[in-house]
Amino acid sequence: MITCDLLVIGGGPAGISAAVAAGKAGLKVLLLEERERLGGQLTKQTHRFFGSVAERAGTRGIAIIKDLETVVAQLENVEISLSTTALGIYEDGVSTALKSGKMIKIKPKAIVVATGAFEKFLPFENNDLPGVYGAGAVQTLMNIYGVLPARRILMIGSGNIGLIVSYQLVQAGAEVVGVIEASPKIGGYLVHASKIRRLGIPIYPSCTIKKAFGQDRVVGAELVRLDEKWKEIPGSQFTVDCDAICLAVGLNPLIDLLGQSGCQFKYIPELGGQVPIRDESMRTNVPHLYIAGDLSSIEEATAALLEGELAGLSAAKQIRPGQSLEARMEEVKTHLRALRSGPVGEKIRSGLSKLTGEALPTPSPRTNAIDELSRTGIASPANLAGVLPDEKRKKTRAYAVIECYQQIPCDPCVHNCPFGAIKPFSDINDLPIVDFDLCTGCGQCIGRCPGLAIFTVDETRDGDRAKITLPYEFLPKPVREETVDLLDRSGKCVGQGVVKSVLNTPKQDKTTIVTVEIHRNLVQDVRQIRVVQKS
Amino acid sequence: MRISEHPILSFRQNKEVHFTFDGKEVTGYEGDTIVSALHALGIWKLSESPVHRRPRGLFCAIGHCSSCLMRVNGVPNVRSCVTPIEEGMVVESQNPRGDLYDHV
Ligand SMILES: Cc1cc2nc3c(=O)[nH]c(=O)nc-3n(C[C@H](O)[C@H](O)[C@H](O)COP(=O)(O)OP(=O)(O)OC[C@H]3O[C@@H](n4cnc5c(N)ncnc54)[C@H](O)[C@@H]3O)c2cc1C
Ligand code: FES
Numbered sequence: 064m065i066t067c068d069l070l071v072i073g074g075g076p077a078g079i080s081a082a083v084a085a086g087k088a089g090l091k092v093l094l095l096e097e098r099e100r101l102g103g104q105l106t107k108q109t110h111r112f113f114g115s116v117a118e119r120a121g122t123r124g125i126a127i128i129k130d131l132e133t134v135v136a137q138l139e140n141v142e143i144s145l146s147t148t149a150l151g152i153y154e155d156g157v158s159t160a161l162k163s164g165k166m167i168k169i170k171p172k173a174i175v176v177a178t179g180a181f182e183k184f185l186p187f188e189n190n191d192l193p194g195v196y197g198a199g200a201v202q203t204l205m206n207i208y209g210v211l212p213a214r215r216i217l218m219i220g221s222g223n224i225g226l227i228v229s230y231q232l233v234q235a236g237a238e239v240v241g242v243i244e245a246s247p248k249i250g251g252y253l254v255h256a257s258k259i260r261r262l263g264i265p266i267y268p269s270c271t272i273k274k275a276f277g278q279d280r281v282v283g284a285e286l287v288r289l290d291e292k293w294k295e296i297p298g299s300q301f302t303v304d305c306d307a308i309c310l311a312v313g314l315n316p317l318i319d320l321l322g323q324s325g326c327q328f329k330y331i332p333e334l335g336g337q338v339p340i341r342d343e344s345m346r347t348n349v350p351h352l353y354i355a356g357d358l359s360s361i362e363e364a365t366a367a368l369l370e371g372e373l374a375g376l377s378a379a380k381q382i383r384p385g386q387s388l389e390a391r392m393e394e395v396k397t398h399l400r401a402l403r404s405g406p407v408g409e410k411i412r413s414g415l416s417k418l419t420g421e422a423l424p425t426p427s428p429r430t431n432a433i434d435e436l437s438r439t440g441i442a443s444p445a446n447l448a449g450v451l452p453d454e455k456r457k458k459t460r461a462y463a464v465i466e467c468y469q470q471i472p473c474d475p476c477v478h479n480c481p482f483g484a485i486k487p488f489s490d491i492n493d494l495p496i497v498d499f500d501l502c503t504g505c506g507q508c509i510g511r512c513p514g515l516a517i518f519t520v521d522e523t524r525d526g527d528r529a530k531i532t533l534p535y536e537f538l539p540k541p542v543r544e545e546t547v548d549l550l551d552r553s554g555k556c557v558g559q560g561v562v563k564s565v566l567n568t569p570k571q572d573k574t575t576i577v578t579v580e581i582h583r584n585l586v587q588d589v590r591q592i593r594v595v596q597k598s
Numbered sequence: 599m600r601i602s603e604h605p606i607l608s609f610r611q612n613k614e615v616h617f618t619f620d621g622k623e624v625t626g627y628e629g630d631t632i633v634s635a636l637h638a639l640g641i642w643k644l645s646e647s648p649v650h651r652r653p654r655g656l657f658c659a660i661g662h663c664s665s666c667l668m669r670v671n672g673v674p675n676v677r678s679c680v681t682p683i684e685e686g687m688v689v690e691s692q693n694p695r696g697d698l699y700d701h702v
Contacts, residue, residue: 193655200659209609
């Protein structure tokens with residue numbers, strides 16, 4: 064029997080954060096991770112994370128996990144056991160796990176469970192054919208094993224996962240034939256939607272899948288349009304050719320282990336389905352049992368890290384009373400509340416109020432400013448007009464155009480302007496506002512925006528030439544003086560331009576910053592370049 | 599299909615690992631799971647369902663759904679998505695059903 068103060072089950076961001084917090088508070092911690100590496104979802108995320116800079120947003124998921132691994136490795140009192148699957152949590156406080164085909168028993172004083180989530184499935188004809196994958200499976204194959212499962216992929220679901228995995232598929236060399244969404248609005252952050260629209264990937268709102276075609280594997284799909292009541296519109300079926308269908312229709316917390324422990328659950332769809340009942344300090348109804356991360360509610364890595372820390376601190380407080388951990392615990396709670404305070408946090412807030420029985424929070428004020436954008440993923444002229452400087456300022460110096468129109472909890476841009484030209488946020492859900500008196504158009508912010516939504520424009524010269532600087536994360540990379548295709552917000556080619564500079568040092572961390580000379584009439588249309596493949 | 603170049607990631611070409619799939623000699627690389635090696639070779643159908651004999655492929659790739667069960671070195675119901683390939687491994691489709699008694 065192995066003994067320890069705290070057993071942490073699951074080595075994703077939530078579990079690692081719990082282990083670090085408890086380890087720093089002096090607890091002897093054992094961290095179990097089923098896979099052969101730590102990191103959970105983070106190991107597959109090649110994109111820069113949105114969220115709070117304090118929780119490392121603006122950095123790629125794969126880099127965040129390297130940092131976390133270093134931090135946890137420095138704590139001598141935290142032992143990590145990889146390739147170890149927790150099997151059960153028993154009433155007498157003993158847990159069992161499987162390691163190298165052998166069962167081990169652990170008797171900890173407290174447990175933090177942070178097993179993450181599992182993908183939802185969708186009913187449609189032939190949904191069992193090979194070639195129907197969960198989005199996570201596609202990510203695992205392409206980003207961990209370097210294997211592309213298909214060439215032409217249909218994405219089901221326009222939440223952040225559907226949008227981000229579509230982008231990653233294009234980076235890996237696949238074609239995404241479309242993203243379909245049953246709701247009339249795009250579910251994920253609109254910056255991610257715009258990112259794939261300008262690659263030419265169509266998004267079909269009010270649309271669902273009826274069946275997959277194929278004998279031994281998927282060769283196509285039949286789709287159908289839905290009306291406002293989510294009913295199929297007769298005769299609106301259409302077919303697409305594809306060799307894989309990728310499901311990104313949401314996640315369910317992975318609660319199996321807890322079910323056995325006597326933990327109580329509640330069905331709260333806003334949080335992801337059946338979720339463990341817990342208090343604000345992440346404590347369940349079972350004494351000494353805590354939870355954190357996607358297991359407690361489907362959210363983001365920033366929330367997972369904070370909840371993990373809270374769970375670790377709560378456990379430390381219970382096992383080793385007398386330490387002054389309350390101040391930090393309150394700080395973490397405040398940070399979590401701020402994170403969930405914006406319009407996109409509304410679902411989580413209402414879910415949490417069901418959990419705690421608190422009165423429903425007041426809904427965020429609604430505007431219709433982004434209605435069109437949330438149907439199409441393409442900013443309206445009115446959206447754009449709101450973020451540009453006046454005509455006089457346009458002529459004097461280069462300037463940044465931040466095409467971030469939806470309030471999301473994300474703040475890396477503010478922290479990356481060397482001139483302090485992006486106004487400080489009072490709330491992480493604020494929209495970035497550029498002070499054009501301070502902005503020099505230097506472009507330092509471009510590569511740090513997780514939404515890749517920042518561009519700089521230089522129209523100071525006379526004549527019909529102007530320059531646009533944009534982020535580029537594909538292969539082949541453009542080279543100086545090369546002529547490239549210019550794509551607008553829908554991925555349509557609107558002309559050609561000449562590459563004037565390519566910035567690709569380690570500091571850019573693979574987000575190449577490209578400046579292209581283009582016709583001045585196009586500066587507010589061009590948002591993507593395409594390297595012309597030499598035949 | 600293996601990804602040869604990637605704008606963010608780099609994939610090391612590891613040592614070759616040889617194994618058999620339904621009697622055919624196939625090759626993957628160290629670090630591959632059975633499924634990643636088979637996918638790279640364009641093999642998507644892993645087994646058939648027990649009753650209706652419908653083709654079965656990968657779904658979750660993290661060992662949680664049982665869509666990828668195969669017979670490995672004679673042992674049925676192995677999750678091929680989380681099982682690393684080994685030199686000389688015998689991998690078979692599992693038809694119609696992976697009963698343990700045909701192993702013992
Ligand atoms: C495509 C995609 C893009 C995302 N982008 C962002 C983003 O830009 N910004 C952001 O903030 N968030 C993002 N997220 C969300 C973020 O990744 C998750 O919210 C976060 O990883 C949740 O952390 P977690 O530790 O709760 O769970 P996970 O990361 O899922 O980790 C759970 C871990 O537990 C292990 N485990 C499960 N069961 C057991 C067991 N029985 N025994 C031992 N170990 C077990 C698993 O192997 C896994 O490693 C994204 C998610 C996806 C899928
Ligand atoms: S594909 Fe789900 S268990 Fe292997």
